[in-house]
Amino acid sequence: MKTKISRVNFDEIIEGINQIEADTILIIADLNVWSAYSKTLDLENKIKDKRIIIWKAPDGEKTKNFTDYESCLEFFISKGIHRKSHLIAIGGGATSDFAGFVASTLLRGLSWSIIPTTLLSQVDAAIGGKVAINSSHGKNLVGSFHLPQNIWINSSFLKSLPEEEYKSGKGEILKYAFLDKKIFDLLNKDKVDVLVSIEACADFKVLVTEEDLEESGRRKTLNLGHSFGHAFEQIYNLCHGEAVMWGLGVIFKVYGNQCLVDQLSKLKTNFGLEHCEPPWLHKTFPVDDIMIYLKRDKKTITRDSIDLIIANSPGDVSVKTTLFSQIEEDLEKAKDELKSFTF
Amino acid sequence: MKTKISRVNFDEIIEGINQIEADTILIIADLNVWSAYSKTLDLENKIKDKRIIIWKAPDGEKTKNFTDYESCLEFFISKGIHRKSHLIAIGGGATSDFAGFVASTLLRGLSWSIIPTTLLSQVDAAIGGKVAINSSHGKNLVGSFHLPQNIWINSSFLKSLPEEEYKSGKGEILKYAFLDKKIFDLLNKDKVDVLVSIEACADFKVLVTEEDLEESGRRKTLNLGHSFGHAFEQIYNLCHGEAVMWGLGVIFKVYGNQCLVDQLSKLKTNFGLEHCEPPWLHKTFPVDDIMIYLKRDKKTITRDSIDLIIANSPGDVSVKTTLFSQIEEDLEKAKDELKSFTF
Numbered sequence: 291m292k293t294k295i296s297r298v299n300f301d302e303i304i305e306g307i308n309q310i311e312a313d314t315i316l317i318i319a320d321l322n323v324w325s326a327y328s329k330t331l332d333l334e335n336k337i338k339d340k341r342i343i344i345w346k347a348p349d350g351e352k353t354k355n356f357t358d359y360e361s362c363l364e365f366f367i368s369k370g371i372h373r374k375s376h377l378i379a380i381g382g383g384a385t386s387d388f389a390g391f392v393a394s395t396l397l398r399g400l401s402w403s404i405i406p407t408t409l410l411s412q413v414d415a416a417i418g419g420k421v422a423i424n425s426s427h428g429k430n431l432v433g434s435f436h437l438p439q440n441i442w443i444n445s446s447f448l449k450s451l452p453e454e455e456y457k458s459g460k461g462e463i464l465k466y467a468f469l470d471k472k473i474f475d476l477l478n479k480d481k482v483d484v485l486v487s488i489e490a491c492a493d494f495k496v497l498v499t500e501e502d503l504e505e506s507g508r509r510k511t512l513n514l515g516h517s518f519g520h521a522f523e524q525i526y527n528l529c530h531g532e533a534v535m536w537g538l539g540v541i542f543k544v545y546g547n548q549c550l551v552d553q554l555s556k557l558k559t560n561f562g563l564e565h566c567e568p569p570w571l572h573k574t575f576p577v578d579d580i581m582i583y584l585k586r587d588k589k590t591i592t593r594d595s596i597d598l599i600i601a602n603s604p605g606d607v608s609v610k611t612t613l614f615s616q617i618e619e620d621l622e623k624a625k626d627e628l629k630s631f632t633f
Numbered sequence: 634m635k636t637k638i639s640r641v642n643f644d645e646i647i648e649g650i651n652q653i654e655a656d657t658i659l660i661i662a663d664l665n666v667w668s669a670y671s672k673t674l675d676l677e678n679k680i681k682d683k684r685i686i687i688w689k690a691p692d693g694e695k696t697k698n699f700t701d702y703e704s705c706l707e708f709f710i711s712k713g714i715h716r717k718s719h720l721i722a723i724g725g726g727a728t729s730d731f732a733g734f735v736a737s738t739l740l741r742g743l744s745w746s747i748i749p750t751t752l753l754s755q756v757d758a759a760i761g762g763k764v765a766i767n768s769s770h771g772k773n774l775v776g777s778f779h780l781p782q783n784i785w786i787n788s789s790f791l792k793s794l795p796e797e798e799y800k801s802g803k804g805e806i807l808k809y810a811f812l813d814k815k816i817f818d819l820l821n822k823d824k825v826d827v828l829v830s831i832e833a834c835a836d837f838k839v840l841v842t843e844e845d846l847e848e849s850g851r852r853k854t855l856n857l858g859h860s861f862g863h864a865f866e867q868i869y870n871l872c873h874g875e876a877v878m879w880g881l882g883v884i885f886k887v888y889g890n891q892c893l894v895d896q897l898s899k900l901k902t903n904f905g906l907e908h909c910e911p912p913w914l915h916k917t918f919p920v921d922d923i924m925i926y927l928k929r930d931k932k933t934i935t936r937d938s939i940d941l942i943i944a945n946s947p948g949d950v951s952v953k954t955t956l957f958s959q960i961e962e963d964l965e966k967a968k969d970e971l972k973s974f975t976f
Contacts, residue, residue, distance in 0.1 A: 313935055341936065360699040367770045367929070374934050395738070397931045398765065398776045399847070422741065427710045433741045434777065504742070586710070588740045591717050592656055593684065 295417070295441045295496055297489070303405060303442045304336045310403070310439075312376035316366055317344040318389035320381030323407050326450060327380075343369050350384045354423040356432075362392050373397050376439075382408035382455070383415025383530070386438075387430065390421025394436035403440035407447040409459025409484065410531055413466070413491040416441050418499035418509075428586045429520065435503055443492065445485055454529055460484065460561045461531025464538060465515050466491040467557055468550070471605035478553075482560045511607045514599040515541060521583035525576055526569040536568050539633050544624050545600045545610070553604065555633040568632050575628040577621045585614060638760070638784045638839055640832065646748060646785045647679045653746070653782075655719035659709055660687040661732035663724030666750050669793060670723075686712050693727045697766040697773075705735050716740045719782075725751035725798070726758025726873070729781075730773065733764025737779035746783035750790040752802025752827065753874050756809070756834040759784050761842035761852075771929045772863065778846055786835065788828055797872055803827065803904045804874025808858050808881060809834040810900055811893070814948035821896075825903045854950045857942040858884060864926035868919055869912040879911050882976050887967050888943045888953070896947065898976040911975050918971040920964045928957060 298306065307315065315337065319328075324346055333342055345362050347353040366375075377400050379389030386404045393402035406416035422433025448456075463484070467474040473490050476482075495512065502509040519537025523530055535558065542550035558564060570576060584596055591597055594613055601607045621628070641649065650658065658680065662671075667689055676685055688705050690696040709718075720743050722732030729747045736745035749759035765776025791799075806827070810817040816833050819825075838855065845852040862880025866873055878901065885893035901907060913919060927939060934940055937956055944950045964971070 356699065356703040363775055364769055367768045367774050370928055370936075372934055372936065373931055391738075395734075395775050395777055397774060398763065398778060420741065425710045426707060431710050431740060432706055432738050434738055435741060585713055588716055591715055593713075593715065 292500060293417070293419070293437050293439065293441055293496065295443065295492060298442045298444055300330055300444065300446070303331070303444060304333075306403075306440055306442055307333070307337055307378065308340075310376050312340065312374055312401070314341045314343070314371055314375040316371065316375055316377040316400070317342060318347055318362065318377065318379050318381075318385065318392060319344060320349060320385040320407070321346045322349050323381045323385075323447075327407075327447070343371065347381065347385050347388060350382070351424065351429070354384055354388050354429075356423065359388070359392065359423050362388075363396055366392075366396060371397070373400065375400055377402040378405065379403070380405045380407065381411075382406065383411040386411060386416050387420075387422050387433070390419070390436050390438065391423055391433050394421055394434045399436065401439050402436070403442065404438045405442050405444070408451060408455050409448055409488070410455065410462055412443050412445070412448075412488050413459060414462045414495060417492055417495040418512075419503060428524070428583065431586075431588065437503065441492075443488065445488065448485075456484075457563065457566070458529040458531030460563060461529075461533070461535035463487050463491055464535055464554065464557055464561070465512075466494060468538065468554075468601050468604050469511060469514060469607060470494050474553075474604035477557050477560060479560060484561070510597055510609050511599050513597075514538065514601060514607055517541070517584060517587060517596060517598055518580060520587060521580040522569065524583055525579045528569065532566070535563075535566075539568065539631070540628065541598070542601060543628070543631055544620055545598065546602070550601055550603070551633050558633065570629065571632055573629070575621070575625050577618065577625055580621065581614065581618050584617065634780060634782065635843060636760070636762070636780050636782065636784055636839065638786065638835060641785045641787055643673055643787065643789070646674070646787060647676075649746075649783055649785055650676070650680055650721065651683075653719050655683065655717050655744070657684045657686070657714055657718040659714065659718055659720040659743070660685060661690055661705065661720065661722050661724075661728065661735060662687060663692060663728045663750070664689045665692050666724045666728075666790075670750075670790070686714065690724065690728050690731060693725070694767065694772070696731050697727055699766065701731070702735065702766050705731075706739055709735075709739060714740070716743065718743055720745040721748065722746070723748045723750065724754075725749065726754040729754060729759050730763075730765050730776070733762070733779050733781065734766055734776050737764055737777045742779065744782050745779070746785065747781045748785050748787070751794060751798050752791055752831070753798065753805055755786050755788070755791075755831050756802060757805045757838060760835055760838040761855075762846060771926065772867070774929070774931065780846065784835075786831065788831065791828075799827075800906065800909070801872040801874030803906060804872075804876070804878035806830050806834055807878055807897065807900055807904070808855075809837060811881065811897075811944050811947050812854060812857060812950060813837050817896075817947035820900050820903060823903060827904070853940055853952050854942050856940075857881065857944060857950055860884070860927060860930055860939060860941055861923060863930060864923040865912065867926055868922045871912065875909070878906075878909075882911065882974070883971065884941070885944060886971070886974055887963055888941065889945070893944055893946070894976050901976065913972065914975055916972070918964070918968050920961065920968055923964065924957065924961050927960065
């Protein structure tokens with residue numbers, strides 16, 4: 291089954307839900323988003339002839355734990371739902387990660403759709419069917435692949451988005467610029483319209499993930515910037531997209547070339563992020579901590595190595611299986627220089 | 634990917650594990666089976682150049698809960714495992730249900746294999762990739778479809794099997810007799826060799842599940858006897874296979890014909906189960922309780938109906954979508970007769 295991705299307004303979302311072939315709709319909605327938009331959506335009145343059951347999820351990553359996973363499943367089961375029920379996630383990437391994992395395991399799998407409400411989820415997190423909750427040892431370590439039936443993208447949600455969330459989306463968009471030359475060209479302008487890039491990034495991700503759902507080949511390249519990025523996200527408690535931006539910088543610096551760093555710096559400025567500084571700047575570059583998180587990364591492929599994504603120029607990326615010992619050596623060697631590395 | 638199913642001895646199991654392309658092997662073993670067979674298997678000495686990590690599961694259905702699911706996942710993650718690790722379940726159907734669900738969700742899915750150690754799991758539970766844990770509202774309500782790579786069937790394990798477990802396997806084999814005329818003929822003899830039927834049942838299930846993994850068509854017929862069977866299993870706390878046998882009786886009586894009941898009675902006797910009596914006999918036939926469990930069944934397909942599997946003769950079965958209100962009416966009508974119904 292392929293995902294149908296569409297740019298819609300609120301009325302078209304309602305139309306889409308009414309067309310779903312299911313007599314029961316399960317909603318998992320981010321609590322804050324629900325507070326802000328439940329009146330606008332008005333599902334209870336506008337959805338005809340379907341039973342609607344709503345579970346509100348705590349905001350952000352906080353919901354992606356075993357306890358909420360169990361509570362949510364038991365809640366829906368207690369309502370007497372059935373296999374042909376359809377689940378809809380309303381919220382950012384954390385909400386759709388969680389909701390998708392619930393959908394993939396409730397009664398051995400329900401069909402589902404997403405209404406992504408953040409920039410990050412509209413360009414990345416909602417697309418491609420990767421769903422998960424967190425382990426106490428790291429993010430997204432428990433999950434599955436479960437493609438949504440529909441992704442309804444409505445940019446109206448972005449109007450109320452906090453600045454931090456915007457920054458997170460922009461960081462992830464920067465990654466796409468180095469995966470696809472066309473996106474790079476779109477962003478390599480003095481004034482960038484972020485909304486324009488949503489469609490390009492989403493389409494690119496749909497293409498790659500349909501070709502390789504379970505990440506055995508090309509999909510791996512979508513992890514560009516993420517191996518170090520995930521480590522920074524946890525070490526410094528950063529938002530995902532910003533962490534990916536720093537991850538891109540370090541992979542370009544250590545395994546790429548200066549031209550890539552300069553290009554990244556230029557795009558960062560175009561996005562209005564020129565004052566944003568790396569968290570390690572004027573401190574110690576955290577090699578030991580990075581190694582701990584790298585070894586727990588899902589992209590680890592043997593006891594001793596991980597698939598790093600390496601770029602040569604925008605659109606020219608490759609997978610490089612690299613020994614942990616090699617990475618540690620490379621980072622140790624670059625450590626002093628990295629301490630003052632910024633872009 | 635298809636499952637490779639093979640009849641093997643202990644040495645051939647070791648050979649099979651050594652051939653798996655993974656440097657890390659995760660074992661989920663039924664505690665009792667592990668106590669009895671870990672020396673015979675001697676994995677730590679006989680498996681070469683692979684890291685082995687063992688998690689022992691409580692006996693039977695007790696392990697299929699959210700708490701053990703979380704503990705088991707966190708245990709493996711804490712050991713620094715990776716995506717190319719391979720998981721092996723050693724035990725009966727409950728152990729493989731649980732282990733398979735862990736395999737399907739750990740790091741978004743690991744490859745796995747099964748060493749089924751009970752009659753029920755060798756003929757049925759281990760085959761077909763249905764994996765799950767239980768909800769507080771019913772069995773197997775949280776899970777997925779995740780085909781194992783290998784199923785290594787060694788009938789030596791059956792020598793130490795308790796009588797109750799044997800009965801459970803026989804009950805499930807009776808189901809196969811009504812799904813496939815060849816299996817019916819194999820069992821329609823005065824003295825039946827149970828071991829001979831293992832291969833026939835396993836092969837039949839592999840065939841059906843490969844044709845329809847996610848149970849959208851023919852696979853549904855494997856639920857023959859299970860809609861009422863699951864209810865009896867929970868109402869009377871019976872072993873699975875025995876409950877299925879009573880489920881077969883009731884579906885044949887209410888929705889089939891007397892000939893099917895007589896044939897079932899004959900096979901039951903051939904299996905040495907002639908003294909086994911229905912749990913409702915000389916009491917009340919539990920219509921209300923059955924309806925509660927039916928409505929929670931995963932085979933429920935709308936708010937109002939369920940797919941019942943109906944038989945006409947051995948090998949001639951069909952799916953009949955039936956309203957709950959109809960089933961309740963039918964059972965109420967037959968209630969007095971069912972109270973004294975035995976076979």
